Amino acid sequence: MxxxxxxxxxxxxxxxxxxxxxxxxxxxxxxxxxxxxxxxxxxxxxxxxxxxxxxxxxxxxxxxxxxxxxxxxxxxxxxxxxxxxxxxxxxxxxxxxxxxxxxxxxxxxxxxxxxxxxxxxxxxxxxxxxxxxxxxxxxxxxxxxxxxxxxxxxxxxxxxxxxxxxxxxxxxxxxxxxxxxxxxxxxxxxxxxxxxxxxxxxxxxxxxQLEETKAQMGLMAMCLREYAEEAVKSFRRHGERKRISLNLESAGTRIPVTADRRSLLCALENLISNAIKFSPQGSTVRICLLHDDKSGIFQIDDEGPGVGEEEKHLLFRKFTRLSARPTGGEISTGLGLHIVHELLEAMDGSVNYERGPRGGACFVVRLPLAG
Known part of the structure; x- marks a missing residue:
């Protein structure tokens, strides 16, 4: 032996x-x-x-x-x-x-x-x-x-x-x-x-603070449009400094979803900030609010460079720096999309990337509809 x-x-x-x-x-x-x-x-x-x-x-x-x-x-x-x-x-x-x-x-x-x-x-x-x-x-x-x-x-x-x-x-x-x-x-x-x-x-x-925030979430019914409008308002002046228009379109006056108030606003603000950061001057960031039988949908697309196929799997990782660079010299920490992904998953939602209809980046957020 x-x-x-x-x-x-x-x-x-x-x-x-x-x-x-x-x-x-x-x-x-x-x-x-x-x-x-x-x-x-x-x-x-x-x-x-x-x-x-x-x-x-x-x-x-x-x-x-x-x-x-x-x-x-x-x-x-x-x-x-x-x-x-x-x-x-x-x-x-x-x-x-x-x-x-x-x-x-x-x-x-x-x-x-x-x-x-x-x-x-x-x-x-x-x-x-x-x-x-x-x-x-x-x-x-x-x-x-x-x-x-x-x-x-x-x-x-x-x-x-x-x-x-x-x-x-x-x-x-x-x-x-x-x-x-x-x-x-x-x-x-x-x-x-x-x-x-x-x-x-x-x-x-x-x-x-992300783990603490996830542990303390209080999920409740809230209006997706209301929080999208608040997030857009917070970044409209920042967009104006780069001559970027923020257009918000909604399929209805009220889209009730189940979410945590602070986490939802943080996720939407991160996505809007990111779109402005990577958009060229004089372009438009478009936000569409939709819903299907199960989900309220927040879709944001820009006219920036988008994300290459070879980098898509890196998008939601912590401290990821992709090849696309901010157009106005802004800092990119590689944390924003990671935070968005973690917060949305904790709210039983999701965020996915796809190529935008105008050639730029497009992020699609889904949250469960409130009953």
Missing amino acids: TQFDPLPRPSGSSLILVVDDEPKNIQVVGPLLLKQGHEVIAAGSGEEALAKLRSVKPDLLLLDVMMPGMTGFDLCRKLRAQFEWQDIPVIFLSAVTDKSFVMEALAAGAVDYVTKPFHGPELISRVQVHLNLQSTRRRLATTIDERNRLLEVVAHDLKNPLGAVRFAATMLQEQGDSMPRGQSALIGSIGDAADRALEIVGSLLQTR
Whole structure:
């Protein structure tokens, strides 16, 4: 039999739950794990394992397949269906060698499958592999969470000084007639740079708050036309600065949809802002409100360059920068469409891209009609 040297164990002991209806099997596995410095708790059935999981969270489960009542497969599926348990690695330890059982175990969410009778050092090595991976995942999750908190703090703290710079630039621009042309142009550049920085900071904060927003959504009946008109009003002046017309057409005075007020407005504003950003000066952004038997539809198309076939699959990913560039020197963070996609999916809606009827980009939003 092939010899296995157990891998170095993670720092500190790990808590392992062994689930088997045969006490003698637990009596074999338990001492092996204890010898490696792990803590071991045992359960004789799937029901007993669930009861113990409500009071403790193990670092790993060793799980038998064939048990009376709840099978190992059933228990594994229950773990994967519960948020607080779904990250616990599960290794099946079974006398059944049928490949179909191995496939079912992996499909149920297991990370490994060891057959009995097992070789002690091999089992310990496999346990150590998955404990090490679990430890690494947790460290990465902690690092990412700390990075995100730092990013949020920095972005939030930058808003006030950037806002002060923008305000000062605006005040100086109002005195443009009384200062040399070069100074006036420089002040304009300062104002534009502050605007771009504020947009980046705003997008970063929006992304950081996205999960919280999705968790706190309050879906209710609301008028799609009303929120589309509000979003257009917010960006009409921005469009005028680029001589871009915003045309809104609606198939009815009222299109009732089920959505979250803040999330719907945020999604529509992001799409309108994006269309203006990539539209040439003097063009028209057209918004059509429609409905079918199931959905209220918000369709926006522009006369910009659109998105190439080879880049369509990247559209809704976070921080994606496509080949098309904003036409007025605006900043593109690659976050807006990702935010739109996530918010709409959380409202049981959707957003899709297609080539526009005038050659530019066309985004189609669907939201469920309110009953």
